[in-house]
Amino acid sequence: DGGITQSPKYLFRKEGQNVTLSCEQNLNHDAMYWYRQDPGQGLRLIYYSQIVNDFQKGDIAEGYSVSREKKESFPLTVTSAQKNPTAFYLCASRGLGLTGELFFGEGSRLTVL
Amino acid sequence: QQQVKQSPQSLIVQKGGISIINCAYENTAFDYFPWYQQFPGKGPALLIAIRPDVSEKKEGRFTISFNKSAKQFSLHIMDSQPGDSATYFCAASPYNFNKFYFGSGTKLNVKP
Numbered sequence: 001d002g003g004i005t006q007s008p009k010y011l012f013r014k015e016g017q018n019v020t021l022s023c024e025q026n027l028n029h030d031a032m033y034w035y036r037q038d039p040g041q042g043l044r045l046i047y048y049s050q051i052v053n054d055f056q057k058g059d060i061a062e063g064y065s066v067s068r069e070k071k072e073s074f075p076l077t078v079t080s081a082q083k084n085p086t087a088f089y090l091c092a093s094r095g096l097g098l099t100g101e102l103f104f105g106e107g108s109r110l111t112v113l
Numbered sequence: 114q115q116q117v118k119q120s121p122q123s124l125i126v127q128k129g130g131i132s133i134i135n136c137a138y139e140n141t142a143f144d145y146f147p148w149y150q151q152f153p154g155k156g157p158a159l160l161i162a163i164r165p166d167v168s169e170k171k172e173g174r175f176t177i178s179f180n181k182s183a184k185q186f187s188l189h190i191m192d193s194q195p196g197d198s199a200t201y202f203c204a205a206s207p208y209n210f211n212k213f214y215f216g217s218g219t220k221l222n223v224k225p
Contacts (some may be wrong), residue, residue, distance in 0.1 A: 004156075033213070040122065042115075042202060043157070043215040050211065058212070090156050100145045100210040104156030 002027045006091050006105035013078075013085075013112050021076045021108045023091035029103070030096040032074035036060060037088040037107070046089075049074055050096065078110060086112045116140060117205050119216025126223050132190040134219045136203035139184060144208035148177065148188045149215075151200045160201070161188070193223045 004025045013019045023032065031050050035043040045058030049068040063082025068074055074093075078085045088109050092102040119136045126132045136146075147162035163170045163177040163186065170177045176189040190197055203216040 031210075035215075040217055042117075042119070042217040043204075045212060045214075048212065092156070094210060100147065100162065100206055100213075101159045102147075102149075102157075102213060104158065106154070106156050 004091055004093055004103055004105035006089075006108050008108060009106065011108060011110045013110065015112055016080045018077055018079050019085075019110065021078065021089055021091075021110070023074045023076065023105060025072050025074075025091075025093045025103075027093055027095065027103060028071070029093035030071070031094040032068070033092040033094075033102065034058075034064070034066065034074070034076045035090045035092065037090055043090065046076065085110055115217070116214035117203060117216045119203050119219060121219060122217065123220045124222070126193045126221065128193065128195060128223055128225050130193050130223075132193045132197070132221055132223070133187060134201055134203070134221075135185065135187045136205075136216050137183075137185045138205050138214075140205070141184070142207045143205040143214075145206045145210065146177070146179065146186050147204050147206075147213075148175075149202045149204065151202065151218075157202055190221075193221075195223045195225050197221060198223050 007022045033048040034046040047066040049055035065077045090107045091105045148160045149157035150160045151157040161172050165181050174191045179186045201219045206213045
């Protein structure tokens with residue numbers, strides 16, 4: 001089945017550690033996005049990528065990094081510089097030139113202990 | 114500064130009633146206004162979307178009303194069902210879809 005796979009679903013990390021969240025899609029979509037979801041704040045854009053080897057900062061990029069070496073993959077690293085990393089992270093993709101529909105993964109919940 | 118403002122934060126409706134969620138925006142460059150539905154522990158999924166060239170779009174029990182001059186749009190869920198209980202997000206993007214701005218979400222609870 002086509003879709004977006006995020007892993008791990010749950011992740012615990014100690015303060016000061018970097019952690020990488022995986023996002024893989026087999027929809028052949030060009031654009032991919034990372035959002036952070038906090039209660040009462042909706043979805044906030046961290047990074048997005050329209051094509052391979054290119055990505056742009058979103059509204060809350062500080063403390064995060066990404067790479068886009070392959071069309072189907074867009075991993076997000078939460079670094080120790082992110083002051084409040086505990087959140088639900090959502091990856092999404094969109095086919096360029098088609099509708100504006102975003103397809104989301106099931107999310108990764110990161111808890112910093 | 115939040116680009117899209119959504120209200121209410123939570124909503125309780127009786128089965129069979131009408132659920133109404135409102136959103137407002139300021140950026141006139143926005144050209145696409147989707148609504149997403151999210152169930153607990155899942156990612157959001159597109160419910161319905163509208164462009165500003167029409168004032169209303171209906172899909173089954175779900176209707177978007179759009180007021181371009183007021184820069185407001187709303188989601189109406191007719192004959193609300195317990196299975197509609199979820200969190201709903203409005204969003205907006207420019208014509209090229211390169212960035213999407215989401216509202217803060219409305220948690221809908223439909224009582225049986």
